[in-house]
Amino acid sequence: MRRISLAGLVFLALGLLAPLAAAESKGSNTPETGDGIITLNRDVVVEGDIVRLGDIFSGLGEKSETAIARTPALGKKVPVGVRWLTAVAQKYALPWRANSRLDKAIIQRAVTIIPPQQIKARVEEALFDEGMQQNAMLEFDTPSVQLLLPREQGDGVAVTNLSFDATSGRFTAQVAAPAEGVPVAKATLRGRAIRVVDVPVLRRRIDAGEVIRTDDLDWISHRADRLMRNALMDSDSIVGKSARRPIGAGVVIKASELRTPQVITKNSLVTIRLETERMVLTAQGRALEAGTMGEAIQVMNTKSNSIISAEVVGRGTVRAALTNNVVIN
Known part of the structure; x- marks a missing residue:
């Protein structure tokens, strides 16, 4: 059984369309060509439904309008090789010869995408x-x-x-x-x-313990159906808080990633205040744990070594409640 190459199939397919030009070329197999040298157009982009001789070859003069085939489907590129090009040149008596057996043209229809x-x-x-x-x-x-x-x-x-x-x-x-x-x-x-929805994110990476400022925030649009339940949606919930761990730029911030900044660090010296309507007593103590504003922490009186629970009221200052267990001196 005889095998037909891909190039042969292209040749046959386009060859079947050659009758489009028959009526125009009948009785005129040697139409006039231009004075210039006939050259092959290797990249052929055709506007309209018809491929004309002048689309394939340059320098043909009047015969360039001769119709020879239909254009490929939109978006398709059809390669035509030496056999097809030589057959077309011979059919229309063109003084053109291929430079090598690798000569070819690519035909496609001009498209708007x-x-x-x-x-x-x-x-x-x-x-x-x-x-x-x-x-x-x-x-x-x-x-x-x-x-x-x-x-x-x-x-x-x-x-x-x-x-x-x-x-x-x-x-x-x-x-x-x-x-x-x-x-x-x-x-x-x-x-x-x-x-x-618009959500606040960090403009830059924040390290653990760093306090977030207003100018650290940016806003992005985020799919509402992909937000976590504990995602922070407003800047008031973020500004002034510190990061529990490093947080990257551009990611949605979770409530569990922030905390109120620590104003007292563990093992630091603090002032213990005991206040009544008539007096204020102070003593030096050592914080046994870190604390944030308003948080109750364990403090040891450095003089008596007694341990009390006191509320953090400022940087380096705690307030003891007046109970029977409080020992200031």
Whole structure:
């Protein structure tokens, strides 16, 4: 059984289309050529449905308008090799010869590509008109859909049909291009509208124990359905707090990662205050544990070695409650 190469199949496929030119070339197998040298156009981009002789070869003069084949499908590139090129040259009596057996041309139709970003933007506009909330982002089931148009057909995309379920966020959109006139390319897109919220994040890495300031924060939009329950949503819950452990920039901050800054460190010397309406007694003590403002910590009186529980009221200062167990001296 005789084998047919890929190049042969291309030759046969395009050869079957040659009758397009028959009516134009009948009785004129040796049309006039231009005065210049005939050269091969290796990258052939054709506007319209018909490949003409002048698309393949340059320097033909009037015969360049001779139709020889139909253009490939949109987005397809058809390689034609020496056999096909030589057959075309001989058929139309062109004084052209290949430089080598590797000579070839790549034929494709001129297209306008409408990218996924443009299509998604148009669908988003249509969904907003349909009542979708502004604080939403779209998640497409097939995010890479694009439309191809013949270049001569114009551009633009229109949403021709749209259904939207506000409860689930699911939508189906039918799009067509060009935006005006008879549609040439169509596609159906499905997806989901997802609510997004603005959340505070750090502009820079914060080390453990470092206090967060207002200018350390930035804001980003984040999917609401992917936020953790203990995510902090406002700056008041963050500013003035210190990090329990290092926190990276740009990540959502969790409540468990922060604490009120320590104003007393473990084993530091502190002033113990005992206050009544008529007097204030003070004594020196040593903090047996770290403490934040308002927190009760264990303090040892350095003179009596007695241990009491006292409230942190300032940096280096604790306040003892007046009970029978308090020993100041």
